[in-house]
Amino acid sequence: MAYAFERFVFYQASAADRETISAIAVVHERLKPAATAFFHHPYELADLRPHDLLVCCGPSLAVASRAAHDQGHVAILRLAEFQTAAEVFLQLQSTAVFGEVVLAFLPEVLKRQAMRIFTLFGFNAVSVDSSQGLMKELKHGAGLVVFDQDMPGLKGRVAESREKIFSLLRAERRQHRQLAVIIIKDFDQGSLFGDMVTMAKDVSNAMLSPVEFLEFIRNYLSDFHTAHATWRVRVGNATGLAHSTYTGRPSVSLGLADVKSAFQLSQDKAYHEFAHAREQMLAETRDLAARMAVTDWLFDKALAQEADAQAKSLIIKTEIPRVFAPTPHTPQPWTESQTESAPFLPLGEGDAR
Numbered sequence: 270m271a272y273a274f275e276r277f278v279f280y281q282a283s284a285a286d287r288e289t290i291s292a293i294a295v296v297h298e299r300l301k302p303a304a305t306a307f308f309h310h311p312y313e314l315a316d317l318r319p320h321d322l323l324v325c326c327g328p329s330l331a332v333a334s335r336a337a338h339d340q341g342h343v344a345i346l347r348l349a350e351f352q353t354a355a356e357v358f359l360q361l362q363s364t365a366v367f368g369e370v371v372l373a374f375l376p377e378v379l380k381r382q383a384m385r386i387f388t389l390f391g392f393n394a395v396s397v398d399s400s401q402g403l404m405k406e407l408k409h410g411a412g413l414v415v416f417d418q419d420m421p422g423l424k425g426r427v428a429e430s431r432e433k434i435f436s437l438l439r440a441e442r443r444q445h446r447q448l449a450v451i452i453i454k455d456f457d458q459g460s461l462f463g464d465m466v467t468m469a470k471d472v473s474n475a476m477l478s479p480v481e482f483l484e485f486i487r488n489y490l491s492d493f494h495t496a497h498a499t500w501r502v503r504v505g506n507a508t509g510l511a512h513s514t515y516t517g518r519p520s521v522s523l524g525l526a527d528v529k530s531a532f533q534l535s536q537d538k539a540y541h542e543f544a545h546a547r548e549q550m551l552a553e554t555r556d557l558a559a560r561m562a563v564t565d566w567l568f569d570k571a572l573a574q575e576a577d578a579q580a581k582s583l584i585i586k587t588e589i590p591r592v593f594a595p596t597p598h599t600p601q602p603w604t605e606s607q608t609e610s611a612p613f614l615p616l617g618e619g620d621a622r
Contacts, residue, residue, distance in 0.1 A: 274344070274358065275320040277351075278306045281329040286348060293352065299359040317342050319388040322358060324351045340378075342385050368412040372396045373403050373434065374420040375453065379479050383415060386483070390490040400433055407441050407448075414438065415482070417453040418469060435468035442472065451486075452476045488538075 277300060279290060287307075294300040306321075308314060314336045317323060323345045325333045334345050351358060370392045372380055380396055387394040395411075397403045403414070416438065418431055442448050450473040469476065477485060 273320070274322040276304055276306060276318060276322070277324060277358075278308055278317065278321050279324045279326060279348070280308045280314070280333050282307055282326040282348075286326040289348070289352060293355050297355060297359050300355075311336050314342075315340065317385075319385045322346070322351075324348050340382055340385065342389075344389060367391050369393045369395060369406065369409060370413045370415065371403060371406045371411045373414055373416045374398060375415065375417045376421045379417070379453070379483075382483055383486070386487055386490065390493075392490075400430065400437060403434065404437060407437075412447065413449045413451070415451045415453065416472075418476075419453075419455055432468065435472055438472045439468055451482065453479055453482055455479065 279286070282290065290300070290305070294305075308316075311332065314323075314333060317337060317340065321342070321344065323333065323337055323342065324347070325345065326348045330345070330347055337345055367390075370387045372383055372394060373396075375383060375396070384394040384396065392413075395406055397406060407414075416434060418434075420430060438448075438450055442450065452469055452473045452475070454476045456478050
C-alpha cells in the first residue's frame with residue numbers, strides 16, 4: 270500500500286526550524302531530501318501536489334492555509350504538530366479508493382481544487398470534457414458526477430451540449446439510482462428561472478455555487494471518513510476478520526445521491542455551531558455587562574468618597590485659622606464704681622483745678 274504523503278513541504282522555515290527538521294530526518298528515514306521541499310514565498314504554494322503535506326513554520330499558517338485552501342489543498346499543519354506526531358504522518362498509509370468521481374466540464378481552477386480534495390480523501394478523480402468521455406466513465410461504474418452546467422470551456426455550443434449531458438445523466442440515474450450528481454452553477458451569470466425549464470431538476474435537486482461546493486464537499490467527505498473509520502473499528506473489534514469482507518459499510522453515494530438533503534445537513538450543522546457560538550457570546554456579554562455595572566458602582570462610590578474627603582478637608586482648612594486667630598482689644602468705658610476705687614493722683618502745678 271502506498272504512503273498517504275509522498276512529499277513533505279516546509280513553508281518559511283527559519284535556520285532553527287531547519288535544524289529541527291534535520292534532527293527529525295536523522296530519526297526517520299522517510300524524511301530524506303528527495304521527499305522534502307522548502308517553500309519561502311506564497312506564489313510557490315501553487316506547485317503543491319495532491320499527496321503533499323504542507324508544514325507551516327512560525328506564524329505562517331494563516332496566510333498559507335488561505336492560499337492552499339483556494340487550490341483545494343487541505344493537508345496543512347504546524348511544525349510543532351508535525352514534530353509531535355512525525356512518526357504517524359511519515360508512516361501513514363493511503364486509504365483505499367472508495368470510488369470514482371467524474372469532474373465534467375469544470376473550469377481549470379475549480380477542477381484542480383476538486384481533484385486535490387477527492388484524491389486526499391481516497392477517491393479516484395477523473396476529469397472529462399466531452400459527452401463521450403462522460404459516458405465512458407459512467408460505464409466504468411462512477412458513483413459521483415460533478416457537472417458544471419455553464420461549461421465554460423464550450424461557450425460556442427453551451428445549450429446543445431448541456432441538454433445532451435442532462436439527457437445522458439437522467440438516463441444513467443434511472444438505471445443506477447445510487448449515482449450522485451452535483452450541479453455547479455455560477456449564480457452571478459444567468460437566471461434561476463432559465464434553469465427551471467431545463468432538465469437539471471430531473472438530474473439533481475440542488476445547485477451549488479463553486480464556493481459552496483468546495484466547502485460542502487470538504488466537510489461532507491471529512492464526516493464520511495470519520496463514519497468509515499468508526500465502522501472499521503466497530504466491525505473489526507466485533508469479528509476480527511478482514512474489513513473487505515463486510516457489507517453495510519458507509520457509502521459516500523448514499524448521502525450524495527440526495528445532494529439537497531446532504532447540503533441541508535451541512536448547513537444545519539453550520540447553523541447549530543453558529544447558534545452555539547451566539548449563545549456563548551450572549552452569555553459572555555451578559556457577564557461583561559454585570560461586571561461593568563459593578564465596576565461603575567465601585568467607581569461612583571470611590572468618586573463620592575473622594576468628594577466627601579475633599580469637602581471635609583476644605584472645611585478644616587477654612588475653620589482652623591478662624592479658631593486660632595488673635596482677637597483685637599477694644600477699650601471699655603469707666604463706670605462709677607471704677608472711679609471711686611481708682612487711686613487719687615495729685616495734680617501738678619500747671620494742671621487746671
